[in-house]
Amino acid sequence: xxxxxxxxxxxxxxxxxxxxxxxxxALNYIQTNLPDAEYAxxxxxxxxxxxxxxxxxxxxxxxxxxxxxxxxxPGIPTHDFIAADQLPKVTSLTDLFLRFRKNTIIGVTGTKGxxxxxxxxxxxLRTTEKNSILIGNIGIPCFDAIDQLQxxxxxxxxxxxxxxxxxxxxxxxxxxLNLYDEHFDHYAKPEDYFTAxxxxxxxxxSKDTLIYGDIFQHASREEIAHLPMHKIDLFKDDIADSSxxxxxxxxxxxxxxxxxxxxxxxxxxxxxxxxxxxxxxFHGLPHRLQFVGKYRNIKFYNDSIATAQEAVINAVxxxxxVDTLLLGGMDRGLNYQKLVDFLRQSSxxxxxxxxxxxxxFQRFFNEAPYSQRLIPVANMEDAVDVAFEVTAENHSCxxxxxxxxxxxxxxxxxxxxxxxxHIQEHESPKHAKMK
Numbered sequence: 001x002x003x004x005x006x007x008x009x010x011x012x013x014x015x016x017x018x019x020x021x022x023x024x025x026a027l028n029y030i031q032t033n034l035p036d037a038e039y040a041x042x043x044x045x046x047x048x049x050x051x052x053x054x055x056x057x058x059x060x061x062x063x064x065x066x067x068x069x070x071x072x073x074p075g076i077p078t079h080d081f082i083a084a085d086q087l088p089k090v091t092s093l094t095d096l097f098l099r100f101r102k103n104t105i106i107g108v109t110g111t112k113g114x115x116x117x118x119x120x121x122x123x124x125l126r127t128t129e130k131n132s133i134l135i136g137n138i139g140i141p142c143f144d145a146i147d148q149l150q151x152x153x154x155x156x157x158x159x160x161x162x163x164x165x166x167x168x169x170x171x172x173x174x175x176x177l178n179l180y181d182e183h184f185d186h187y188a189k190p191e192d193y194f195t196a197x198x199x200x201x202x203x204x205x206s207k208d209t210l211i212y213g214d215i216f217q218h219a220s221r222e223e224i225a226h227l228p229m230h231k232i233d234l235f236k237d238d239i240a241d242s243s244x245x246x247x248x249x250x251x252x253x254x255x256x257x258x259x260x261x262x263x264x265x266x267x268x269x270x271x272x273x274x275x276x277x278x279x280x281x282f283h284g285l286p287h288r289l290q291f292v293g294k295y296r297n298i299k300f301y302n303d304s305i306a307t308a309q310e311a312v313i314n315a316v317x318x319x320x321x322v323d324t325l326l327l328g329g330m331d332r333g334l335n336y337q338k339l340v341d342f343l344r345q346s347s348x349x350x351x352x353x354x355x356x357x358x359x360x361f362q363r364f365f366n367e368a369p370y371s372q373r374l375i376p377v378a379n380m381e382d383a384v385d386v387a388f389e390v391t392a393e394n395h396s397c398x399x400x401x402x403x404x405x406x407x408x409x410x411x412x413x414x415x416x417x418x419x420x421x422h423i424q425e426h427e428s429p430k431h432a433k434m435k
Contacts, residue, residue, distance in 0.1 A: 001100045001101050001102070001146065001149065002147070004100040005146075006033050006034060008096070008099075008100070009030070009034055009037065010034065010037070012037070012038075012068040012069045013039070013066070013067045013068045013069070014030065014037060014039040014040075014067060014068070014069050014070075014071060015039070015040050015041070015042055015063055015064060015067035015069070015071070016039065016041045016071050016073075017042050017064070017070050017071065017072045017073060017076055018043055018072065018074075018076045019043040019045070019047050019073070020073050020074070020075045021073075021141055022073045022074060022092070022093050022141045023041070023071075023073040024141075025093060025141035025143045025144050026071045026073075026093055026143065027039075027041065027052075028143075029143045029146075039052075039053075040052065040053035040055065040063065040067070041053070041054045041055070042054070042055040042060040042061070042064070043055075043056055043060060044056070044057065044058070044060050061082055064082045064086050065086060067089075068089060069089055069091060070082075070086070070089055070090045070091065071092060071093065071096075072166055073092075074092070074162030074163050074165075075162065077185075077186050077187075078165065078187050078188060079186070079187060079188045087166075090166050091166060093141060093143050093163075094136070094142060094157075094159065094164065094167055095166055095167040096143075097143065097146075097157075098167055098168075098169035098170065098171060099168065099169045101149070101155065103149075103151060103152075103153065103155075104154045104155065104172055104173070104268060105154075105155045105171035105173070106121060106154065106155065106156050106171060106172075106173040106264050106267075106268070107157045107159050107170070107171030107173065107175065107200050108121070108156065108158050108159065108175045108177070108264075109158075109159040109160070109161070109164060109174075109175070109177070109197055109200050110175070110176055110177025110178045110179070110197070110213070111177075111178050111179060111180040111182045111197075111308050111311075112177070112178060112180065112253070112306070112308055112310065112311045112314075113178065113253060113254075113257045113260075114137065114158050114159070114160075114175075114177060115137070115158060115288065115305070116249070116254065116257050116284065116285055116288055117175065117257040117260050117261055118134060118136070118138055118156050118157075118158040119134065119282075119285055120258065120261040120279070120282050121156050121261045121264050121265060122134040122156045123278065123281070123282045124261060124265050124270070124275055124278045124279070125154055125156070125265065125268075127281065128265075128274055128275070128278060130154055130268070130270075131150060131152045132153070132156060133145055133148060133149070133153055133154075133156065134156045134158070135155060135156070135157055135158070136157045136159055136160075136163065137158040137159060137163060138158045142157065157171060159200060161186070161193055161196040161197050162186065164196045164199045165196040165199070167199050167203075168203065170201055170202055170203040170204045170208070171200065171204075171208075172204075172207070172208050172209070173208065173209045173211070173267050173268070174201045174204060174208070174209070174210050174211070174229075175200075175212075175263075175264060176197065176198070176200055176210070176211070176213070176215055177212075177213045177214070177234075177260060178213050178214040178215060178310070179194055179197055179214070179217060179218040179219060180214075180217075180308045180309075180311075181308065181309075181334060181335070182307065182308045185332045185333075194218040194219070198219060201227065204227070204228070204229040205229065206229060207229075208229040209229060209230045209231075209267045210224075210229045210230070210231050210232070211231075211232045211234065211260050211263045211267075212224065212233060212234065213233075213234040213235065213256050213260065214235075214256075232263045234256050234259050234260055234263070235256075237263075239259045239262050239263050240258075240272065240276070242255055244272075244276055245258055245276065245279060246276075246279065246280040247279050247280060248280065248282065248283050248284060249282070249289075250289060250318045250319065251289065251314055251315065251318025251319075252314070252318070253311075253314040253318070254289075254318070258279060261279075262276075286302070286413070286416065287302055287303065287304040287305045287412060287413055287416035288303060288305050289302075289303050289315055289318065289319075290302040290303070290416070292419075292420050292423055293424075295388075295423060295426070295427055296388060296393070297393040298387070298388065298391045298392075298393065298395065298397055299321075299395070299396040299397070300387075300396070300398075300423050301319060301397070301398045301399065301400075302399050302416045302419055303315045303398060303399055303400035304399055304400075304401065304405070304412045304413070304415045304416030304419065305412050305416075306400040306401060307329075307401065307402065307403060307404050307405075309334070309336055309402045310338075311400065311402070312325075312327070312339055312400040312401075312402045313338075313342050315398060315400045316342075316343075316346060316348060316398065316400070319398060321347075321394075321395045322347070322348050322395070322396045322397075323347075323350060323390075323391045323395035323396060323397065324351075324352065324387050324390055324391040324395075324396075324397040324398070325348050325350070325351050325352070325397075325398050326354060326383050326387065326399040326400070326419070327351055327352065327353055327354065327357075327361060327400070327401055327402055327403075328353045328355065328356070328357040328361060328401055328402070328403050329354055329355075329356070329401045329402075329403030329404055329405050329406075329407060329408070330356065330357070330403055330404040330405065330406050330407040331356050331357045331360055331403070331407070332403070332404060334402075334403075336360065336361060336364050336402065340361070340364040340365055340367075343372060344365075344370045344372070348372060349372060349373060349392070350372065350373050350375060350390045350391065351374050351375065352375045352377055352386055352387060353375065353376045353377065354377065354379075354383060354401060354403075354408075355377075355378065355379070355407065355408065356407050357403050358376040361374070362374060362376075373390070375390070379408075380408075380415070380418045380419055380422055381422050383419075383422075384419065384422040384423055385422075385426070388426055399415075399416065401415070
């Protein structure tokens with residue numbers, strides 16, 4: 001695989017587009033394996049590197065026409081992107097990895113649940129002594145793992161819409177968990193987001209497997225029925241009965257994630273009898289319905305990753321006793337009608353509104369009668385203070401924002417960490433004295 005990629009890149013003038021995690025990985029790979037190659041870096045932000053041609057600032061995309069191959073980083077927004085006549089020479093680390101890795105790859109995507117499902121698959125494989133590696137959107141660029149791969153390595157590849165956008169090959173086992181309205185700020189039109197997600201199976205053959213869940217809002221049943229690969233429907237096919245599954249993961253949505261993991265592991269040769277005992281030892285991931293602790297007889301949960309309204313609905317439904325919900329974040333112009341209709345009928349009494357979507361949610365709530373108390377706050381510290389004041393004892397306070405975090409935080413992890421920090425600080429003697 002490694003030599004195939006080197007041969008493909010050889011004698012091309014290469015532009016690395018974007019200097020995030022994958023851009024750095026691409027640069028390191030080229031410098032290590034193709035030291036004599038002609039390459040450059042383009043990024044909107046100022047980047048200072050020795051002995052490398054850089055194009056930075058507002059016109060950084062102008063450099064595209066001067067190179068034979070563009071290795072695009074996932075963070076470059078499509079609506080800021082290059083002219084159509086330049087698109088054929090655009091690739092990505094994900095595209096190159098999928099093209100040249102011929103051994104088993106389990107690709108996992110979906111609007112929600114992909115990190116949990118990918119991590120659970122990797123956990124099952126490792127627990128059953130399979131040679132497995134977990135890469136991709138989970139935080140490890142695929143090129144950083146190339147030197148670790150052996151013939152029998154099963155690659156579990158978590159794939160974001162951005163990583164799937166410019167690919168010309170699909171994994172042998174593709175999991176598409178769901179398709180919800182999300183990430184529209186990155187695309188010129190919503191259909192482009194769904195098209196990117198569906199690339200995970202676009203290039204599969206009859207020898208491959210597609211495992212799919214709640215996708216039919218944005219993919220027709222007829223379209224799926226006519227695809228050539230072996231298909232597994234997470235809602236209809238007999239994968240595992242819930243009585244067989246012993247898990248620490250709460251919620252019906254996690255039952256679907258578990259079923260997807262079971263189906264994928266069966267597809268690589270494991271039996272259900274071997275798979276099922278391994279599931280209970282998996283304890284989930286931070287920021288995904290993570291139990292923070294019980295403070296003053298209030299149960300706190302961190303679900304900061306929930307940036308789609310369907311994820312919030314799943315979280316509230318799973319916990320059953322949510323009294324206070326922390327909601328809101330970056331305003332991306334989403335339609336929250338489905339979530340607001342759900343909350344009107346729920347037992348949630350207090351909804352704390354984080355910046356900058358306070359007025360957006362208030363507008364949706366004001367369209368019909370509601371009984372919840374809407375409480376706008378200025379920041380996370382104030383939100384936690386209010387939560388301690390208003391949440392009923394022996395009930396739950398849930399951070400599940402239905403919005404991105406970038407208006408205030410670097411990412412959802414930082415937002416979740418801030419939530420946890422203020423909960424823990426609230427009980428400290430220093431905090432009590434200040435109050």
